[in-house]
Amino acid sequence: MKKFSICFISFFFLFFMSMVNFMMMIYFIMNNMVIFLEWEVITLNSVSVVMSILLDWMSLLFMMFVLLISSVVIYYSKSYMSSELNLNRFIILVLLFVFSMILLIISPNIVSILLGWDGLGLVSYCLVIYYQNFKSYNAGMLTALSNRVGDVFILMVISWMLNYGSWNYIFYLMFMKNDYEMYMISSLIIIAAMTKSAQIPFSSWLPAAMAAPTPVSALVHSSTLVTAGVYLLIRFNLLLIDMLFLKILLLLSGLTMFMAGISANYEFDLKKIIALSTLSQLGLMMSILSMGMPDLAFFHLLTHAMFKALLFMCAGVIIHMMNDTQDIRLMGGISNYIPMTSLCMNISNLALCGIPFLAGFYSKDLILEMVSLSNLNLLIYYIYYLSTGLTMFYTIRLIMYLMVNDYNLMSIYNLYDEDYTMLKSMMVLLFMSVISGSMLSWMIFLNPYMIYLPLNMKMMVVYVSLLGGFIGYFVSNMMIYSMNKFLMTYNISSFLCLMWFMPSLSTYGLNYYFLKLGQNLLKYIDLGWSELYSGQGMYYILKNYSIFYNFYQVNNFKIYLFSFVMWMMILYYFMLMKF
Amino acid sequence: MMKFMFMIIFMIPLCFKKNMFWLVQNLMMLMMFMFMNLNISIYYNTNLSYMFSCDIMSFGLILLSIWICMLMLMASENLLKMGFYVNFFLLNMLFMLLMLYLTFSMMNLFMFYLFFEGSLIPTLLLIVGWGYQPERIQAGMYLLFYTLFASLPLLMGIFYIFNKSNNIMFYFLKFMSFDFYLLYFSMILAFLVKMPMYFVHLWLPKAHVEAPVSGSMILAGIMLKLGGYGLLRILILLEKLSLKLNFIWIIISLVGGFYISLKCFCQVDMKSLIAYSSVCHMGVVIGGIMTLNYWGFMGSYLLMIGHGLCSSGMFCLANINFERLNSRSLYINKGMMNFMPSMSLWWFLLMSSNMAAPPSLNLMGEISLINSLMSWSWLSMIMLMLISFFSAGYSLYLYSYTQHGKYYSGLYSFYTGVSREYLLLMLHWLPLNLMILKVDWVMIWF
Amino acid sequence: MNSNKMFFLFILFFSTLISISSNSWFGCWIGLEINLLSFIPLISHSTNLFSTEASLKYFLTQSIASINFIFSILMKMTLMKNFEMNNFISIMINSSLLMKMGSVPFHFWFPNISEGLSWFNNFLLMTWQKITPMILLSYYLNKNFIIIIMTLNTIIGAIGGLNQSSLRKLMTFSSINNLGWMLASILISENLWMFYLIMYSFLISIMCFFFQLLNMFFINQLFISNINYSIKMFLLINFLSLGGLPPFIGFFPKWILINFLLSMDFFIITFIFIMTSLIILFFYIRIIYSSFLFNYINLKWMKIFLKNKNLIFINFLSFLSITGMILSTLIFL
Structure with a gap:
């Protein structure tokens, strides 16, 4: 049974798929072919949610690289994580990750990109907190929440793209470039890609995510997860040429490149140095993308994946x-x-x-x-x-x-x-x-x-x-x-060493204000004024009214009878006045 | 349709015999599958009987209520073991199912109101009868009085409509339109309190926390959806004023959703966290319904069904921990992955559905609702971004706190998950994540 | 129930019949006096000081009311020759009748007296004694006055009852509250009022019967868990029914009444009615919480025995209380 462990099976499968993709890619490049498969999930008011698969040379090439690296990493982790009790769980998580990445790569449709994107964020969270200590916990939270910011932006892009009647963006990106909505969409996409690829100001998660096991870092943080953002921008690049935001992206990614390079020089942790070098190369990819040369970015993405x-x-x-x-x-x-x-x-x-x-x-x-x-x-x-x-x-x-x-x-x-x-x-x-x-x-x-x-x-x-x-x-x-x-x-x-203070800003700088706000809201509104105006307040008012009323209820009988007679006298007097 | 009502009524004598717990649960499952065989259509109400009818919206919600009631019985095996008034519990459950079934299948607005109120009583009995802590008194009072305070004006509104238009069937009321401000507020407030909306949500954390697992499941699963169902039915006849005034509710529920997702981070009690997350989801649902878009109506219905399954499952998980550790506090329930790794899988699946990760119904619902809210006004983008982000935050907080790390060192003995619990969780998760493949059955209801 | 009581009970019923079927105001007054006369022996026991005091107070208030009644009638006859409608005289007549019934603002005797009465006598006081004054009220109604009074009734019934711990006083305040609803129904039609009265009497009869059986007069006596389990459940259901929660039968009269009130466009009044009924519901639920929904220690030295025939009666009544609404839809379909 040792021969048929999950590592071997998945290694062979992924390697085989990688080679298949390679052959297909060469064939597709030679013949300039594209395969597009579509399955409609629901149509609502003339907008269709579809699940599509786009196989062109770019996606096949990227898939080949991803599958190759992942197959090799799984084979590697058979020995690296051999003393791990729950190795099956680990391999299954890695396979889920690869699956999400593939979903991302083959999608020409923003909704199915969201599937892959969300999946990537969640599975990488599970992988980063695989070892259960405080450092992993914090790193996992940082990773997941930074990625989640990107998810949220993609959700917003989905709703802005509703304007165009279809979520297959590859069809209309070039034609609708000058719309206000497209401007909004492109800004959101750029920010989403920046969170995933850890540009400034979202770069604190990448060195922290080194708390993950090394095979995870090899797969996720060198070649697949972090390049998802670059890949997204490569797919959207028809939209992005000649945009103002692209200049800002250029500046930010250049600064990322620079900052990561400097910080790597101060680091003494081996994996952090490699992480910062990844960050630097990501900055390079993003910046060349923002200069309008997506092919070069793609090229560097692929080669970088290999050696990283x-x-x-x-x-x-x-x-x-x-x-x-x-x-x-x-x-x-x-x-x-x-x-x-x-x-x-x-x-x-x-x-x-x-x-x-x-x-x-x-x-x-x-x-x-x-x-x-x-x-x-x-x-x-x-x-x-x-x-x-x-x-x-x-x-x-x-x-x-x-x-x-x-x-x-x-x-x-x-x-x-x-x-x-x-x-x-x-x-x-x-x-x-x-x-x-x-x-x-x-x-x-x-x-x-x-x-x-x-x-x-x-x-x-x-x-x-x-x-x-x-x-x-x-x-x-x-x-x-x-x-x-x-x-x-x-x-x-x-x-310079602490990455220009971005980790502290992303964690302590933001945490405190929101948590304090939450606590104050809970204390003063939920347990304070809302209670006063509804449950507890009403109860006290009514109770006090009742106590006040009792003061009149418990009384001398004579006074009561006398008051009735007085009432009758008053009525009699008015009545007589009328007559 | 009446046949199902009689099936439930004739299950009542079963409660008075001994050892009937699992039989009743299996009969409910049978009823679920029988109910699925009914003919339904988008364009009209089918299966008409005396006062009953069935269109897709009520069909889906009745299915959800039968399903959740069945799962409630499966989750409450602890009661059976301890012998805590099992017969009365079964009676309560059947009464609740009867009330819910009748609520959703009535064609008549007044009858809907009657059974809408009637479903409060078994809930109250569940909370006060089988809850664990002394705070359940206050919880029951809050539940009853918040709902009644808002729904008695609804009764007034219904009679006003009856007097003006001389009929009270939903089908005919679609052609009327009312222009009376007080009517608008009195009718809408009842459902908003039930949903609940932000400022009137105080009953929900209390009721959910103090209820036993079955009470929490039915509250999160169906009772909140009664409010949504009511809103979806009556907004049509209040259209003129809704177009003017709905922005109030959208703003309150969106900003409230943001505030509540912040409050989730301060909770120590697991169930309280899940309860607040329910309020947050329902806030987005209210926002979606109030925009009066097609996307909003469809998405809110979808998110209601998805949320019912997801929150109910999460309450089951919280109870699974509670049965072993006798505490709901996060300080004690940590590091569960060391003991029950398979249960961690279910925690992760249900938690990821809670934060609207693909491919769950929640994701589709949230996408639809985000679409509708953004098409109503792009400024809602800010609040929606914050809500989505923080909902991921607290879901991850709950998951990682309970599952990862070192377990509480004061634990003495522990038993891992039993198959009944896994079955329970799978029956929650399976419709939630697989229905996405045929989502037009649960999404498009008119 | 000895023969004395049966005799006076018979005369009580007969007096109401005299009063409502007479065609002259004098006949009504005669009926009222005979009512007073026959009720006093029912209440007073020479051995119990409380009930003697209660009967004396009852005599005083009711006789003052009767005297005012006859005075107003004579004045009406003299000054207006029985044909016109005068505001003040109608208010005088209505006031005296309201005092007879125990309605706000002349209700202060009602809780006081009911403290000294047994449960059966309370039941009579709360239901039967309202019939005559109500019908007489409907003969010469001053609409504006009665609207104010009924609103006040509901409010005072709710607020007064909030701070009580004696079951009799609680039932009294709830009776004052329901009196407000009944006054509203008189405004609309007499048939409606009769329907409301029958429903209310049915519910109150169950409650009084229960409390009589268990011999309980204060809320803290309800904590005993020795009571049969089904008794407790029925107590719960009947209290909820009395509070007007659907789907029990107690909701039925309130439903019909709200419908008719709204068809006459009485919006604010209806709103006040339903809000005060919520307050009443609050203290009902407070009672049954203590008795029914908690588990207490079993006391061995105090046991409550129930005879079998009582049990059958209880079961039947409660069945009717639970399923009354649904069965009635089958009848009136």
């Missing part, structure tokens, strides 16, 4: 070996002992930096060249190139800490690399992260881009990379006694 997943997997192996610590100050010199893993790590890191002819080079370099070619202001140009330099900076710093410096954990240790399950899965991704860049650039770009740049602008990439590398090397060599001047820069470094 690989990077997370390697991090998982390392964490396992380091007795479950994640602090890089305790690691060092592992390249001596675990050559295969450090090989994978190095290749993925170099692909991340954009070293020539690995996967990341094709997408990243093309992006930077297109950025240099387009007309933009100096600030954006600086942000792009500085972020590239920062990428190199933290990459080299990470490599130095992990592989070159001394081992700091324990005096007697055993680091082993022979977990073949995990290695096999990493090999697949290694292969893909080397060749996928070139493969994709030959397949999806039918006409190559014409790049014509002056020499220094072209070499600017090399300059900043080298600069970043050098600084990374120097920073990682700093000893403890050279840090005694650090308190002078305390304010600046806490600002």
Whole structure:
């Protein structure tokens, strides 16, 4: 029975589906085919809620990548989570996640996107709080609620799109571009995508979500969940060209890229560094999207998925070996002992930096060249190139800490690399992260881009990379006694290190006001004035009236009889007056 | 249609014998399936009898009431074990089912009122008779008096309509129109208190918390929908004034929904949280009905049915915890996933339906209601965004607090879920999430 | 029930017949006097101080009312020759009749006296003694005056009863409240009033019968759980019925009355009526809560025995109370 565990079955199934999608994708690109399946759920007043499936090359390609990564991750988690009692629950959650992602990818219809989007948010919540400690609980809440903000915006988009009579947005986006409603829709969609892809101001959930198990991070937080927002904007890009909001998105995503790069340099938690690098690359994807080049964003999305997943997997192996610590100050010199893993790590890191002819080079370099070619202001140009330099900076710093410096954990240790399950899965991704860049650039770009740049602008990439590398090397060599001047820069470094205070703002800054408002409402209205004007108040009024009445009821009999006689006298008097 | 009334009436003598609990429950299930075989149509009322009729709206709600009554019996096995006046409980249940059935199937506005009030009495008896805490006295009083205070003016309104138009059947009243402000307020307030709307919702948390599980289920499942049903029936004849004045109710219920979802975060009692979330959902429903849109009417009906199943299921879950731990407080009910992981699945499914996650009926209902409210005024977007967001917030709060983390260290012994409880929860969840495949049966009622 | 009582009871019934079937005002007055005369022996027991005091008070109030009645009648005969309608004289006549009945604002004797009476006598006081004055009232009604009075009746009945713990006084205030409803029905038609009276008497008879059986006079006596379970349930249902909750039979008269009042466009009055009936319902429910819905310790030293024939009677009455409405729709269909 061991052969037929759920991990194996799902691995084979997903891998098979991935290959099927690959074949279909090539066929569809060659023949320029699109398959569109539709099933009507309900028609109400001439608006139809339909469940549609759109299979064109973009969705098939993305599906192929998602299925490949997820199959490899499931295979990997067979060994990574082997000591977990509830492994079946975990795998089923991962499969649910993949299913939601696929629903998102194949939907040309905003209602079925909502299905996938909501599903993604909820299942990622379940996955993040898989380990039951306080950190996971808080991280899960942050993740779920940040994603929920996006959900809410998509709900609003659904209701604004009611105006057009159909929720299949791909049909009318280009034609209705100048309407007021479309303007509203596009703003809402952009904000929704920003929450999912963790741009500023919603970026606090991504580093916090590292409380999830590493396979989850590899699948969810590197390639699938966070790219859902980018994918949504790619689908909507016909709508978004030449919009004002897109300029704001450019600024925000650029700042995300920059901020994540800086914060990654201050971090000492391995997974957080990788998370922040994901955030930085997401910012890159969003910003190139907002400059009007969705193809490049898609390209970078796909290649990034490959090497980032690989990077997370390697991090998982390392964490396992380091007795479950994640602090890089305790690691060092592992390249001596675990050559295969450090090989994978190095290749993925170099692909991340954009070293020539690995996967990341094709997408990243093309992006930077297109950025240099387009007309933009100096600030954006600086942000792009500085972020590239920062990428190199933290990459080299990470490599130095992990592989070159001394081992700091324990005096007697055993680091082993022979977990073949995990290695096999990493090999697949290694292969893909080397060749996928070139493969994709030959397949999806039918006409190559014409790049014509002056020499220094072209070499600017090399300059900043080298600069970043050098600084990374120097920073990682700093000893403890050279840090005694650090308190002078305390304010600046806490600002930069704590992700520009966004986690605190998203949690403490918002929580307090709403919870306090809720408590005050409960105390003063529900248990206060509402009670006074209805139940308790009426009771007291009536009771007091009754007590007052009793004062007249309990009386001397003579007074009563006398009052009756007086009444009769008064009537008699009036009557006589009348006559 | 009368045959079902007689079926319920002739089940009453069964209550006086011993060991009839499960027989009555199975007969109710049988009645449910028999009822599904009736012919129904969108365009007219079918199955006419003396005063009974059946169109899709009443059909769906009667189905829901039979279903929930049946599930109530399944959930109250604790009463059977302890022997707490089982016969009287069965009698109460049958009386309630009879009243609800008659309410929804009457063609006559006055008869509807009669049984609408009549269904209060078994609820009151349930709360005060089988509740757990001394606060149930106040809860019963609040329930009775809030509802009666608003519905006696409804009686006056009904007689006014009767005197003016000399008939009182729904079908003929559709062609009348009344222009009298007092009439409008007196007729609408009754249903708004029942729904409940924000300022007059105080009875609901009290009644839900103090009731036993069967009382909570029927309250959340059907009694709130009586208000919705009434509104959907009578707004047609108050159309002229509704167009002028409905904005009041929409504003109160939307802003109130936001406030209530904030108040949910401050609750310590599980049942109280679920009760407040009911008020929040019903606030959106009221908003949708009051816009007088087609989307609003359809969506509110759908959300009523979905909410009935979902809230009722959540109360069952709260009771499952209560039976084991004898407390409803969140400080004690935590970390349940360590003991009952399968129950966590049901918590998650029902909680996700509560926050309108796909593919539940709640999602479709909320989408329809958001559509109708936004088409009424785009400014409602702000409140709707806040309500949706916070409803996800408190649902997740409830789920993660009860399921994840370390369990209460004062626990002594525990038994995991029994199949009856799983069956109960599945029967709540299955219609809720699978009906989305044929949602036009529960959505389009005229 | 000994033969004395039967004799005086017979004369009581006969006196009402005299009063309502006479064609002269004098005959009415004669009937009223005989009524007073025959009721006093029914009430007073020489051994019980309370009932003696009650009978004395009753005699005083009713005789003053009768004297005023005859005085107003004579004045009417003298000054107006029995043909015109004069406001003041009609108010005088109505006032004296209202005092006979125990209606606001002349009702202060009513709770006082009922404290000294047994349950059967209370029942007579609350139902039978209203017939004659009501019918006489309908002969010479002053509409505006009666409208004010009936509104006041309902309000005072509700508010006065809120703070009571004696069952007799409570029933009295509820009787004053229902008197308001009955006055409203007299305004509309005599048939309607008769219907209301019959329904009300039916309900009150069940209540008085129950309390007589259980020998209970105060609310805290109802806490005994030794009472048979079905008795408690019937008590619950009958109180709810008396309060006017559908679907019990007590709702029936109120329904009909509200219908007719609204057809005459008495909106505010109807609103006041129904709101005060809510208050009355509140204290009914307060009573039955204590007795029925809580579990108390079983007292071993106090047991209540019920004879079998009483049980059958109780069952039948309560069955009628529960299903009366539905059965009546079958009859009047």
